Amino acid sequence: MFNKRVLIKNLLNLEPDNQKVSVMGWVRTFRNDQFIALNDGSTNKNLQVVLELGKFDNELLKRITTSAALKVDGVVIPSPGKGQKLEIKATSVEILGDSDPEKYPLQPKKHSLEFLREIAHLRFRTNTFGSVFRVRHALAFAIHEFFNDRGFLYMHTPIISASDAEGAGELFHVTTLPLNNVPKNEDGSVNFNEDFFQRSTNLTVSGQLEAELGATAFGNVYTFGPTFRAENSNTARHLAEFWMIEPEMAFYDLEDNMDLAEDFIKYIIKYAVDHNREDLEFLTQRLEEEEKQLPLEKRNEMKLLGKLEFVLQHQFERITYTEAIDILTESNYNKKKKFQFPITGWGMDLQSEHERYLVEKHFKKPVIIRNYPKEIKAFYMRQNDDGKTVAAMDILVPGIGEIVGGSQREERLDKLEQRMKEMNIPEKDLWWYLDIRRYGTVPHAGFGLGFERIVQFVTGMGNIRDVIAFPRTPGNAEF
RNA sequence: UCCUCAGUAGCUCAGCUGGUUAGAGCAUCUGACUGUUAAUCAGAGGGUCACUGGUUCAAGUCCAGUCUGAGGAGCCA
Numbered sequence: 001m002f003n004k005r006v007l008i009k010n011l012l013n014l015e016p017d018n019q020k021v022s023v024m025g026w027v028r029t030f031r032n033d034q035f036i037a038l039n040d041g042s043t044n045k046n047l048q049v050v051l052e053l054g055k056f057d058n059e060l061l062k063r064i065t066t067s068a069a070l071k072v073d074g075v076v077i078p079s080p081g082k083g084q085k086l087e088i089k090a091t092s093v094e095i096l097g098d099s100d101p102e103k104y105p106l107q108p109k110k111h112s113l114e115f116l117r118e119i120a121h122l123r124f125r126t127n128t129f130g131s132v133f134r135v136r137h138a139l140a141f142a143i144h145e146f147f148n149d150r151g152f153l154y155m156h157t158p159i160i161s162a163s164d165a166e167g168a169g170e171l172f173h174v175t176t177l178p179l180n181n182v183p184k185n186e187d188g189s190v191n192f193n194e195d196f197f198q199r200s201t202n203l204t205v206s207g208q209l210e211a212e213l214g215a216t217a218f219g220n221v222y223t224f225g226p227t228f229r230a231e232n233s234n235t236a237r238h239l240a241e242f243w244m245i246e247p248e249m250a251f252y253d254l255e256d257n258m259d260l261a262e263d264f265i266k267y268i269i270k271y272a273v274d275h276n277r278e279d280l281e282f283l284t285q286r287l288e289e290e291e292k293q294l295p296l297e298k299r300n301e302m303k304l305l306g307k308l309e310f311v312l313q314h315q316f317e318r319i320t321y322t323e324a325i326d327i328l329t330e331s332n333y334n335k336k337k338k339f340q341f342p343i344t345g346w347g348m349d350l351q352s353e354h355e356r357y358l359v360e361k362h363f364k365k366p367v368i369i370r371n372y373p374k375e376i377k378a379f380y381m382r383q384n385d386d387g388k389t390v391a392a393m394d395i396l397v398p399g400i401g402e403i404v405g406g407s408q409r410e411e412r413l414d415k416l417e418q419r420m421k422e423m424n425i426p427e428k429d430l431w432w433y434l435d436i437r438r439y440g441t442v443p444h445a446g447f448g449l450g451f452e453r454i455v456q457f458v459t460g461m462g463n464i465r466d467v468i469a470f471p472r473t474p475g476n477a478e479f
Numbered sequence: 480u481c482c483u484c485a486g487u488a489g490c491u492c493a494g495c496u497g498g499u500u501a502g503a504g505c506a507u508c509u510g511a512c513u514g515u516u517a518a519u520c521a522g523a524g525g526g527u528c529a530c531u532g533g534u535u536c537a538a539g540u541c542c543a544g545u546c547u548g549a550g551g552a553g554c555c556a
Binding site: 028029031032033034035037046048050053066079080081082083084101102103104105106107108109110111112114115117118170206227229231232233234235236237238239242244340351352353401402403404405448449450451452453463474475 | 556
């Protein structure tokens with residue numbers, strides 16, 4: 001077998017005892033024609049491979065360049081040097097793939113994240129992105145583990161959808177119609193009868209409505225898949241293609257929903273803290289270095305790992321929308337007119353500066369806001385008895401803002417139909433959604449969590465484009 | 480989409496009120512050294528100053544437009 005290699009992560013934990021091993025990886029640095037720092041992506045730590053002087057010919061040594069791929073056979077011995085417990089004394093070195101040093105763009109030094117974004121195909125080979133993507137993987141794994149342990153069914157909702165029922169944003173159209181000669185109806189509109197699906201279709205903006213269908217048969221389901229929004233958003237928190245987790249639970253009210261969401265967030269953070277300590281320590285240090293460039297008042301009071309531990313140890317603050325408005329109205333910030341958008345009172349939508357104030361200045365921890373005015377929320381959210389609010393909840397976290405949006409869903413057919421009429425949502429497109437309310441309707445609830453945002457929160461990366469492998473943003477679909 | 484700032488070597492940046500041949504560190508190459516840890520030391524090569532147009536005797540520097548990126552805002556997850 002070709003691949004009998006030992007992972008460097010595992011190898012570094014061995015007690016050195018002249019074990020014969022075979023390792024493969026990419027060269028990070030090569031010093032003094034003797035010392036190769038070899039990395040295989042299993043950890044940020046490099047394996048030191050030592051080549052005895054004079055034992056390897058010059059032509060080979062010249063090909064050991066940064067990022068060349070190597071197969072090394074050797075024995076594990078204690079390292080006489082200071083930086084590491086053990087090293088490999090090489091008996092043979094095989095170049096699997098050369099790397100032209102004149103052209104290879106990465107150096108053993110700090111690169112800007114903007115530059116690395118332009119070479120996203122190579123940035124995994126840096127410590128920062130190595131850590132980020134190992135943490136991303138751990139979080140994804142923990143998500144499935146959390147739901148599986150609780151008896152949730154992983155449901156695959158369609159990527160191509162005919163409904164924009166949620167009105168969650170601008171759509172990417174899916175069509176096979178010839179773009180240079182689109183068939184038209186007599187009134188000038190596009191004739192979708194000639195299109196592949198014989199109707200207008202788009203990439204999904206959410207799997208929620210379909211997940212609700214699953215929940216009313218399986219009880220508890222969740223989705224975890226890609227989602228698409230064609231909004232022209234140019235921010236550090238938005239992507240045109242992102243991954244979303246959407247659990248949907250039958251026999252759940254808003255309270256149950258909030259409990260689950262809080263447990264869920266804590267579970268996956270704890271998983272990463274327990275399983276990716278080394279990566280998180282590296283990212284904590286990285287963030288600290290980066291923040292040294294900032295003025296004092298802009299730095300985070302807590303270091304990354306400290307912040308994660310803090311979130312695990314404390315209950316999320318739970319307040320109603322009405323209480324949030326009161327707190328904002330009474331705040332010194334408001335009295336000194338420091339908000340760019342003034343607090344105009346009950347019924348207003350919260351701006352991100354208001355959410356930040358609540359989370360970062362007032363409570364200084366994650367906050368769940370519930371019972372929003374129905375006018376500023378989606379049609380499917382359950383109307384409360386006061387006639388003014390709906391059973392919605394948003395979870396806000398420091399530094400990111402909204403990370404979860406959820407609600408108890410309206411299970412009463414008459415109330416749902418009435419709300420759809422008020423908001424001009426055509427019933428004929430959603431007959432299947434309404435059917436669920438006709439045949440054994442039950443109280444149910446769910447939420448959506450933007451995966452990249454939780455990865456940002458856990459890794460401390462400031463820009464969402466640095467926590468997804470190949471970001472899709474307006475004007476950018478490279479790779 | 481709006482506001483603000485930026486774009487100079489492969490990377491990170493300096494370049495003053497416009498003025499001779501545009502600089503540094505790192506990277507790369509050559510040599511020395513050989514238990515190094517982003518090794519060290521010596522030397523060398525490397526530039527359409529984002530692009531287009533304008534002002535001027537003279538533009539990296541000033542003006543206009545375009546493109547790209549960043550920060551903030553809106554929309555949201």
